[in-house]
Amino acid sequence: MRRWRLIRTPPRSGAWNMAVDEALLEAVAAGLSAPVLRLYRWRPAAVSLGYGQRGPRQVNLAACRRHGIDVVRRITGGRAVLHDRELTYAVVAPEQGGPFPGGILENYRVISGPLLALFNHLGIDGRLVPGKTRAGAGPLASSVCFTAPSSYEILCEGRKLTGGAQKRQGGAFLQHGSLPLDLDLELLWELLHPEGGQDRAAGLTALEHSVGWINRWYHPTLDIATLEALFLEMFAAGLDLQLVADELTPVEMQRADALIAERYGRDSWNLAGR
Template sequence: MHGEYKVPGGKLVAVDLDVVDGFLRHVSVSGDFFLEPDEALEVLSGALEGLPVDAGPSVLAQSVTEALQWFPGPVTMVGFDARAVAISVRRALGYSTVWSDHTFELLHPGPLPPALHAALDQVLTEELAAGRRGPTLRFWEWVEPAVIIGSFQSLRNEVDLAAAQAYGITVVRRISGGGAMFMEAGNCITFSMVVPASLVDGMTFEESYTFLNQWVLGALADVGVRATLSGLNDISSPAGKLAGSAQKRVVGGAVLHHVTMSYDIDADKMLQVLRIGREKLSDKGTASANKRVDPVRSQTQLPREAVIDAFVAHFRRQYPTVDGALRPEELARAGELVETKFGDPAWTARVP
């Protein structure tokens, strides 16, 4: 059995192994990483020998870490770590999957109410977990402006409700954590990915953000934007923050990962509606929130539709993708959730 894992921003780790009577045998670790001294490579492989086939990522990584601690002398691992070895083992065994193992369905249904978008995130994630749908990439379109707050944010601390009402802005609470998303039709680019948990098997939350956002950097490069990952879940350019992302994992093995990117944001209006405090800005190296946001439009001079088309084209080149559509039963279920949850003031203010 053979498994590989390319560390985001790092090196490739490969593992070859056999399974005999439920245990790992003949384990061989290799890759284009850097490791000193040479003899430590045998320690990496030996640490995995004899472990049960159902050992989880943390057990595999811990076994490697402990074995290296017993090595007579310091060991230097560059471009990879024990967790990367564990993920490679899990991929060899079929517990972890790679992008090419899946075919993504592209969904771009057109304008929908903000609460329905939030409901669809939950529905599509639950559908994948139940085995009724495969992984998806869904782009949002909407008419009325909205603020989508994170699952655990305080409504009154994050939103000036009087200003939101004055501007006709709908406030919706989503199921994922993270910060508030200020959204106006034509002024931002938002998309949701729903993937099986096997795609990020063995990764920490921090690593899964990096892993699932990596393709976005390539898509931005295609439209002339030099971007990097910053913090836990942000995407930035040298001129400022471009986007933020958030995740939710559900029972059954599905991960929701979504990104909101400023295209031509009205920063002054955003600052009137969102209560962005000094503590929020303290680790960003700036005293003004509108200096944190650098719209894609100013860097590309491209229409929003052209940017989205470039993102879709990049994703298609990278991963197996087919065009898809929302199913009637999914829309019906999402509509129910709007009535009972996402459009209910009690849910929106569940953290007052």
């Protein structure tokens, strides 16, 4: 049984969360850390943009300010995600070895296994997506991550239940993803709908048919503590791991602080891509 670090951090800002993920990726790539499973949340709620996105074209900045919601850009690809009432995970490990065969899609598939087991345990009919795209999400899919499933992500009744994105660096990879407990579709539309685009009613209809969350199907409603416990159980069993509770090292915290100053705390990085 392989030993991994389990790091559970309290709710923090979007800048801090993304900086910590990158600091852990650097540590694993440098051989300074064992593989890591990190569980975390966001305070305040945040919109994270994919690495290739630029803020004003992908997110309604005025609406984010109005609702007190952070905007941060990830080092991973993909599309915009609203992080609010959810459990977020980060897997940081060597590209090959242990449970991972090394290919990007294969590593996605490995991580999707415990997620699928989690949903099935809850009685939610989760199914793996065989390909990268599907029709029917409408124009909103150009910016919103949860309207367009990628390979080995999970749908229920045609609606996307999980979102994940991956970054490879120095022989290691970071995959972070979201498991929404609840989701406010009107808020999601307002935040991720740039001015002058798709009709609101049509957009909400597209979201209704494209987006899923756990408490949409699980009754009575599930709480975050129970979801975390189930996630850890399924992840450890599915990948045959011993998860050892740990904390960020002083070096990792120092590096995260530097990354906030250099990147994630700056509009030039988050909104202009510089």
